[in-house]
Amino acid sequence: MDDFDAFLSLVSKRASCRSYLDKPVEDEKIRKCLLAASLAPSACNKQPWRFKIVIDPAERHLICSRGLLPGLPMPWLKDAPVIVILCADTSFVVHTIAPMLSKVSFHLVDCGIAGQHFVLAAEALGLGTCWIGWFKPKKIRQIANIPRSMHIVSLISLGYPAGPQQHRTKFTPENISIE
């Protein structure tokens, strides 16, 4: 299998995982996911991503019971043995200036890339993930003690999948091309 086939096979296999086994994730696997994330590109190589790995059951319980926005129930999240809080260090000047000039939030782009590196590494290690954007940032900051200088970008659930994931329909390359 060449590099592209291996890559496409990995990205095709990934789908959001919303059911998890009651099985802890090995520290070594979490470290490998963080390693993959750390290799992501970033604007001016500032590498603003920071990952808080929440394993403690009481803290996870608080995130699930108080940290999510209403209207999109995520009962499955309580079964995920790990909740990752993906944050951006916003203290870099480039992150203040860039949105004024280019209208692009570099730190959000950077964290999106690093987060997906993390997610794909997890997939390669037999783990399931789901990006979670429907959270209350103030509550998450309080519960997980995230410093003010960090922008909370996303949560990502992590764990061993309890079964096969549902694969969603995707646009074709033609659909996503601008003529």
Ligand SMILES: Cc1cc2nc3c(=O)[nH]c(=O)nc-3n(C[C@H](O)[C@H](O)[C@H](O)COP(=O)(O)O)c2cc1C
């Ligand atoms: C930024 C972002 C935020 C998301 N937030 C949520 C969420 O709060 N709850 C949830 O169940 N899924 C969430 N998702 C997962 C999407 O619903 C999912 O990626 C999409 O339906 C495509 O399915 P797939 O991941 O299986 O390809 C989010 C995904 C992204 C990228």
